Every structure is written in C-alpha cells, then in structure tokens.
Amino acid sequence: MADAVTSVSVVGISGSLRSASFNTGLLRAAAGVLPPGMALEVADISQVPLYNGDVEARGFPEAVLRLKERIREADALLFAVPEYNYSISGVLKNAIDWVSRPSSESPLDGKPIAIMGAGARLGTGRAQLHFRQVAVFTNMLPINKPELLVMGAVEKFDPRGNLIDESVRERLRELLGALARWVRRLRGEAG
Ligand SMILES: Cc1cc2nc3c(=O)[nH]c(=O)nc-3n(C[C@H](O)[C@H](O)[C@H](O)COP(=O)(O)O)c2cc1C
Numbered sequence: 001m002a003d004a005v006t007s008v009s010v011v012g013i014s015g016s017l018r019s020a021s022f023n024t025g026l027l028r029a030a031a032g033v034l035p036p037g038m039a040l041e042v043a044d045i046s047q048v049p050l051y052n053g054d055v056e057a058r059g060f061p062e063a064v065l066r067l068k069e070r071i072r073e074a075d076a077l078l079f080a081v082p083e084y085n086y087s088i089s090g091v092l093k094n095a096i097d098w099v100s101r102p103s104s105e106s107p108l109d110g111k112p113i114a115i116m117g118a119g120a121r122l123g124t125g126r127a128q129l130h131f132r133q134v135a136v137f138t139n140m141l142p143i144n145k146p147e148l149l150v151m152g153a154v155e156k157f158d159p160r161g162n163l164i165d166e167s168v169r170e171r172l173r174e175l176l177g178a179l180a181r182w183v184r185r186l187r188g189e190a191g
Helices: 022-031 053-058 062-073 090-099 125-138 166-186
Strands: 008-014 038-042 076-080 112-118
Touching (some): 022 166, 090 125, 112 166
C-alpha cells in the first residue's frame, strides 16, 4: 500500500503562559492546517513547578508526570518558542529540564520535533537557535527546514492571539507537512 497514510500524533508545547500569546496562537492555528493523518493536542505546562532536585528526589510532581506521559505517547512534538532576552523562556526551559529527568528515562530521547516561534523584528531566531542547543543534549530530533520565524507578530495576530496572516498559515502548513514526512521517514516508511 504505497499511498497509505499512517497516523502521526503530535503534542504542541508553547513557551508562553499568557492568554493572548502569539506562540500559543501559532499552535492553535496549526490545528487548523494539519496534513492527512496528523492529530495535534496542546499540552499545558502552566502547572509545572520550578525544577528542584530535592523535589525530584521525593517524587515527581503530578503535572510533570502527566507531561512526561503525554510526550512519551506522542509521535512528535511541536514547540512554539517565544524569545526572552535572546533565548528561550524560563517556563519552557524549566519544563524541558523536568521532563528530561532522569536522563535514562527521558521521553525526549529520539523524539522527532519541529520548532517555530512568533516575535518581534527577528521572529525568535535567537531563541530557536538556543532551543536547538537544548535539543542536542536531550537527543530530540528536530527538522531543520522549513524554518518558521514569524516576524512582526503584533500585525499577524489579533489582540486575542489568533493568527490572521494567511502567508504564515501557509508556511505553518508546510512545516507540519515536513514534520509528518520526518516522522514517517524515521519509521522507515516510504515518502
Ligand atoms: C522577559 C522578556 C524578554 C524579552 N526579550 C526579547 C528578546 O530578546 N527579543 C525579542 O525579539 N523579543 C523579546 N521579548 C518580547 C517577546 O518576544 C514578546 O513579548 C512576545 O510576544 C512573547 O511571546 P508570546 O506573545 O507568545 O507571549 C521579551 C519579552 C519578555 C517578557
């Protein structure tokens, strides 16, 4: 069955907690342009506490266990990465730090991912590069192209953080198509 489309489940993670976040809005928009066979659910990282090795030694918090499980079950992850002080946001790094522990049981290990971001003039380029550095040690497997850096986000989203720019929507569609192909390639499927 050369044309069979196998399913690809994706968990989306936004590095911004604000309700009108452009980055969370990008994830919502992604749900509207999924390629055939792909499903996307957005994970909530707002309840993940600050990483503390003493807390880890006593037992992982519920919110962390839930996030780890969702990531483990997903075929791929889609990260929406806001840029804070030329890097990724603390809440995103903190969530990654928790999920990566213990490294021998990290659900990030070998996980196919795509990275995108919406911001000001440089469209989160510096944050996305930093995120790729984090992906090296955690052994996530990012696609390199296409890139999705949404510049001038304030003009491309409405005040509630909903995407209103059709060219960004089209690039989002291309990114998701590339992620689906990447997952299927890693599975050893044709195409
Ligand atoms: C602490 C902080 C640092 C920021 N640093 C940068 C930065 O280095 N570069 C940039 O382009 N925007 C920076 N911004 C602006 C954010 O990228 C912008 O507020 C963006 O909309 C945040 O993403 P969100 O809309 O998903 O919440 C910063 C914002 C905050 C709150």
